Amino acid sequence: MGADHHGPAKGLTRWLFTTNHKDIGSMYLWFSFAMFLMGGTFALVIRSELFQPGLQIVKPEFFNQMTTMHGLVMVFGAIMPAWVGLANWMVPLMIGAPDMALPRMNNWSFWILPFAFTMLASSLFMEGGAPNFGWTFYAPLSTTYAPPSVTYFIFGVHLMGMSSIMGSINIIATIMNLRAPGMTYMKMPMFVWTWFITAFLLIAVMPVLAGVVTMMLFDIHFGTSFFSAAGGGDPVLFQHVFWFFGHPEVYIMILPAFGVVSEVLPTFSRKPLFGYSSMVYATASIAFLSFIVWAHHMYTVGMPIAGELFFMYATMLIAVPTGVKVFNWVTTMFKGSMTFETPMLFAIAFIILFTIGGLSGLMLSLAPLDFQYHDTYFVVAHFHYVLVQGALFAIYCGVYYWLPKWTGHMYDETLAKTHFWMTFIGVNTAFFPMHFVGLAGMPRRIPDYALQFADYNMLSTIGAFITGFSQLIFVVVVIKCIKSGKQATDQVWDGAHGLEWTVASPAPYHTFSVPPQVR
Amino acid sequence: MPTASTRNIALRLGAVAVGMFGFGFALVPIYDVMCKVLGVSRETINTQAQLKPGSTSADASRTVTMQFLANNDGGMSWDFRPHQFEMRVNPGAMNNTTFYVRNPAHKAMVAQAVPSVSPAEAAPYLHKTECFCFRQQTLAAGGELDMPLQFVIDQALPKDIRTITLSYTLFDVTGAAGTADQRVGASN
Numbered sequence: 001m002g003a004d005h006h007g008p009a010k011g012l013t014r015w016l017f018t019t020n021h022k023d024i025g026s027m028y029l030w031f032s033f034a035m036f037l038m039g040g041t042f043a044l045v046i047r048s049e050l051f052q053p054g055l056q057i058v059k060p061e062f063f064n065q066m067t068t069m070h071g072l073v074m075v076f077g078a079i080m081p082a083w084v085g086l087a088n089w090m091v092p093l094m095i096g097a098p099d100m101a102l103p104r105m106n107n108w109s110f111w112i113l114p115f116a117f118t119m120l121a122s123s124l125f126m127e128g129g130a131p132n133f134g135w136t137f138y139a140p141l142s143t144t145y146a147p148p149s150v151t152y153f154i155f156g157v158h159l160m161g162m163s164s165i166m167g168s169i170n171i172i173a174t175i176m177n178l179r180a181p182g183m184t185y186m187k188m189p190m191f192v193w194t195w196f197i198t199a200f201l202l203i204a205v206m207p208v209l210a211g212v213v214t215m216m217l218f219d220i221h222f223g224t225s226f227f228s229a230a231g232g233g234d235p236v237l238f239q240h241v242f243w244f245f246g247h248p249e250v251y252i253m254i255l256p257a258f259g260v261v262s263e264v265l266p267t268f269s270r271k272p273l274f275g276y277s278s279m280v281y282a283t284a285s286i287a288f289l290s291f292i293v294w295a296h297h298m299y300t301v302g303m304p305i306a307g308e309l310f311f312m313y314a315t316m317l318i319a320v321p322t323g324v325k326v327f328n329w330v331t332t333m334f335k336g337s338m339t340f341e342t343p344m345l346f347a348i349a350f351i352i353l354f355t356i357g358g359l360s361g362l363m364l365s366l367a368p369l370d371f372q373y374h375d376t377y378f379v380v381a382h383f384h385y386v387l388v389q390g391a392l393f394a395i396y397c398g399v400y401y402w403l404p405k406w407t408g409h410m411y412d413e414t415l416a417k418t419h420f421w422m423t424f425i426g427v428n429t430a431f432f433p434m435h436f437v438g439l440a441g442m443p444r445r446i447p448d449y450a451l452q453f454a455d456y457n458m459l460s461t462i463g464a465f466i467t468g469f470s471q472l473i474f475v476v477v478v479i480k481c482i483k484s485g486k487q488a489t490d491q492v493w494d495g496a497h498g499l500e501w502t503v504a505s506p507a508p509y510h511t512f513s514v515p516p517q518v519r
Numbered sequence: 520m521p522t523a524s525t526r527n528i529a530l531r532l533g534a535v536a537v538g539m540f541g542f543g544f545a546l547v548p549i550y551d552v553m554c555k556v557l558g559v560s561r562e563t564i565n566t567q568a569q570l571k572p573g574s575t576s577a578d579a580s581r582t583v584t585m586q587f588l589a590n591n592d593g594g595m596s597w598d599f600r601p602h603q604f605e606m607r608v609n610p611g612a613m614n615n616t617t618f619y620v621r622n623p624a625h626k627a628m629v630a631q632a633v634p635s636v637s638p639a640e641a642a643p644y645l646h647k648t649e650c651f652c653f654r655q656q657t658l659a660a661g662g663e664l665d666m667p668l669q670f671v672i673d674q675a676l677p678k679d680i681r682t683i684t685l686s687y688t689l690f691d692v693t694g695a696a697g698t699a700d701q702r703v704g705a706s707n
Contacts, residue, residue, distance in 0.1 A: 101525045169532040173525050207536050211543020226547065229633045230592065230690030237550050241543060302639065304557045 007509055016111075019103030020509065021088045024110050026406075028085025029399070031113060035077030038121070040468050042070035047430075047464040049447050050457050063447035064132035065124065071135025072153075075253070076160045077117055079387065082395045083256045084109070084167045087195045090402060091171060093500040093507065094189045096180025096516045101173035109167040116159035123149035134445060136246065139227035139238040143219045150220065154213045161206040168199035168206075175199075180499065182518035186277065189498055191398075193280050194259030197287045201248045201255070204291075209245040212238065236301055243294035251290040253387060255283060257354075257394030258325055261347045263498075264401050265329055268344035269336025270495040275328040282321035282328075289318045299370045308367040315365035319358070326355055341493070342416040346397035349424055350390060357385025360435065375445075378438025384431045396423075396474070403478070404492045408506030409485030415477050422470035429463025567653055568646035568671070577612035578674050585672075588686035589618060595691045597622055597630060597658070602665070610672045617665040618651065618687070622658035630656045632687045641683045644673035655692060 008014050008023065018024060045066045049057045058066070088106065092099055100106045123130040128147035131137065142150060175196050179188070188196070215238075218224040225231025227238045258279075266273045273279065295303060295311040303311075329351050338344070360382040364373055373379060404410050433456035438444075442453045449457065488505040499518070503511045521529070585608055587601035598621040608614045622628050632652040636642040647653075651666035658664060672683070 102521055102529060105529075165533075165536045169529050169536075172532055173521075173528045176528055177522070177525050203532055203536050204539055207538075207540035208543040208546075211540050211546075215544070215547075229688065230631055230692050234550070237547065240550060241546050244543075244546065304639065307557065 017107070019099070019107050021092050021100045021103070021106065022406075022507065022509065024100075024106050025085045025087075025089030027110050028081050028088060028113075031110070032078050032080075032082035032085060035073050035081070035117065037471070039070050039073035039078055040471065042066045042073065043464060044468050046070060047461040050449070051461040052458070053449055053451050053454050055448055058447070060447045061129060061132065064134075064445070065130040067445050068131045068134055068137075069120075069124065072120065072131070073117070074387075075135060075249070076157075077113075079253045079391050079395070080160075080164065081113060083195075083198070083253070083391075084164075086191075086256065086260070086395070086398050086402075087167075087171055089406065090398075090500060091174055091192055091195060092178070093405075093503065093511060094192050094498055095175065095178065095183055096499045096512045096518065097174055097178035098510065098512050098515075100170050101177055102170045105166050106170050109163045109170065112159050112163040112166075116156045116163065119152045119159070120156040123147075123152045126152070136242060137216075138242070139216065139219070139235045143216055143227055146220070151217070154217050157213045158210055161210045164202050164206045168202040171195055171199040172203075180512070180515045180518050186280070187518060189259075190262035190273065190276070190279055191256065191259035194255045194262075194283050197283050198252050198255045201252050201287055201290065205245045205248040205252075208241065209249075212241045212245065215241070236298075239298050239301060240295065243297045244291075246297065247294040248287075248290040250383075250386070251286060253391045254354075255287065257350065257391050258283060260394045260398040260401070261329060261350050264343045264347040264397055265332045267401070267493050267495040267497075268341060268347070269333045269338050271332060271336045273328070274331040274334075275324070278324055279328055282324040285321040286318060289314060289321070293318065296365055296367075296370075299367045300374045312365060312367045316362065319362055322358055326351060326358075337495075341400075342411075342413065342420055343397050343401035345417065345420045346393050346400065349420070350393045350397060353385055353389030353393065353428070357382055357390055360385065373438065375443055376438040377434040377442045377444055380444050381431050381434035381438055384427075384434070388427050388431065393423075396420075399478075401493075402500070403481055404488035405500060405503075405505050405507055407482050407485070408488055408504075409481050410488050410492075411477050411481040411485060415473060415480070419470060419473040419477060422473065423467055426463050426465075426467030426470055430460050430467055431463070433457075433459045433463075567650070568648050576674075577609040579609055581610055582607045583610060583672055583676065583680070584682040585614070586682060586684040587616070587618070588684060590686065590688045592688055592690045595630070595689050596624055597628070597689060598663075599687075599689045608672060610674045610676055613648070613669065613671055615667065615669050617667055619663070619665055620656065620658065620689070621663035622660060625660050627657060627659045627662075627693075628691060629693045630658070631690050631692045632656070633690060635686045635688070637684045637686065638680065641676065641680050644676040644680075645683060645685065646671045646673060652687060 008020070009017070015023065015027060018027075045058060046063065049055070049063055088100065091097075126147075126149045128149060130149055131142070131147065131153045133141035133146060133150075137153075175188070175192060215224070215226040219226050219228060219233075225233040227233050227235050229235065262273055262279060293311055293315045295307060296315045299308055299311075333348075340348075360378070364370055364379065364382055400411065400416060437449075437453045437456045440453065442449050490503065490505055491501045492505060493501075499512075499516060500507075502516065585606045587604055587606075589599045589601050591597060591599055598619070600619055602617050602619055606614060606616060620630070634650075634652050636645055647668065647670045649667055649669035651668065656664070656666065
């Protein structure tokens with residue numbers, strides 16, 4: 001280490017070669033926001049086509065590519081990297097570590113991603129078009145009937161998987177080895193705990209995803225028959241392997257959200273988190289249960305009755321630890337001295353709207369009822385409530401909460417609240433009517449629909465456009481906050497506790513070179 | 520340089536990741552075993568039953584309706600249909616029927632029929648002593664064939680099952696002939 005390593009290097013190479021957790025965290029966050037805008041644009045293409053019944057704007061083939069790319073980009077490009085970015089920025093600051101445990105690998109984890117998504121997005125311009133088989137890429141749609149670009153998709157997924165696995169190894173090693181003296185596991189902030197558990201989930205299931213796309217690759221190019229019934233394989237096997245990855249994946253996207261909300265609520269309620277240890281155990285229980293419920297995505301595929309019952313009861317069981325969390329959050333606010341800054345608004349909206357998504361999930365968990373809901377817009381409504389009003393709201397919650405610490409300035413509260421309320425109105429207008437059209441029988445992933453669904457679809461499209469354009473307010477808030485604004489104090493929020501609030505605002509390039517003492 | 524302990528953690532977690540990659544592939548045989556245990560195995564319905572003639576006695580007091588379906592996989596051009604769409608059979612009795620195929624193409628083709636039984640609970644009680652689905656079928660251009668199926672329904676069939684549907688899907692395996700034989704053949 002040279003003596004000139006006190007501040008960031010200059011120019012482009014600073015970002016290319018950086019091993020600094022704050023630089024890498026920022027790159028992850030900007031990258032995920034760019035992907036969010038791209039995936040959002042795809043969503044607006046979908047909603048424009050669905051504004052009215054009939055085919056107006058895009059061809060059905062392109063519509064399928066849009067639903068697929070929207071899902072893939074939002075899941076793997078927007079939500080997951082945003083969480084890794086927040087972890088990079090905040091985990092070392094929250095546990096009093098000078099950096100991540102494996103800084104060079106950290107650089108790799110990030111820089112793989114732009115290549116992965118360039119490969120995936122380039123398929124839009126290829127002959128035969130982009131992947132069009134849905135983000136769940138069920139065989140044989142993704143094998144026998146796939147466009148030639150599927151191979152780019154497969155290698156893109158391989159790269160994303162490597163990035164996630166390296167990132168997770170780094171986070172676990174950081175948390176296990178670099179905690180400040182005195183910070184025992186049961187003193188770690190909830191955000192660190194939830195990411196610790198999430199990282200284990202990632203290491204367990206991302207390789208399974210890599211395995212399933214590798215099997216696809218072999219079926220497509222090397223004449224194997226993993227998923228081809230003609231050769232003795234079974235397409236249903238694909239769904240089992242995919243959802244063995246896929247169900248823990250949805251908890252990967254939501255557990256860090258639980259962590260952020262558990263940080264923000266105590267700050268703005270000016271009370272400690274209620275039931276800290278039960279929160280830790282609930283998170284671990286949810287992570288464990290996520291491995292034994294995958295087939296609830298497959299009730300209609302055909303399973304022995306014992307299987308349907310097992311997966312139904314196991315799925316319903318997840319409501320218990322999740323309920324523990326929701327009640328703990330509500331109790332944290334109870335009789336608190338609450339104020340409603342933007343992070344708090346996002347946190348409270350998260351609790352209410354995520355609970356709606358959780359309850360529709362409970363409805364979907366019931367095998368006999370799922371035969372009606374399966375592959376309808378009810379499912380679309382459910383997972384957008386947990387991933388948009390859930391995960392995305394929690395990401396915004398965390399970004400607003402820690403933004404003054406990153407930039408050293410307070411953001412424009414009025415503009416930020418406008419962003420919150422416009423987004424709140426937009427997403428609910430977009431996704432709430434989907435429950436109704438779904439229950440009435442509108443299937444998902446179709447470019448045209450029966451006339452009776454027209455009004456609710458028009459409403460959804462209006463909501464989607466409100467949501468989409470409201471995100472531009474967020475861009476303005478962030479840029480304004482970087483360039484100017486009231487100087488933030490070190491503690492930023494008067495109810496904030498934790499090591500990240502003991503360092504200067506903006507956080508210096510190197511922090512905790514001398515580990516702090518935690519009592 | 521990361522400390523020895525950090526390297527140790529990273530290597531162990533890396534090993535877990537590699538192990539889980541292998542586990543993904545291990546799910547393939549695990550799936551077959553689970554299907555067998557739960558009685559929904561493709562092997563159960565695609566394996567030749569070893570029954571000696573006369574070893575079973577017919578239960579004349581009970582009849583079960585057997586329905587036959589013949590489907591072509593997308594892109595398969597053969598004419599494929601059962602000669603009898605429905606049979607009323609006694610559990611324990613040996614039954615024979617045939618399926619008709621014709622290859623309308625101008626070239627020889629190889630086909631593989633893959634069976635499916637509904638309701639799935641009935642699958643373990645349907646014993647096939649002879650079936651065209653046990654092997655690939657080759658037909659010359661314009662060739663036709665009556666393909667035999669011989670089966671016994673087990674007397675232990677649950678009383679509430681009165682109708683069993685046996686459906687075959689015919690796949691074109693001309694290009695993949697040989698490789699495709701392996702997994703189907705392995706279960707015989």
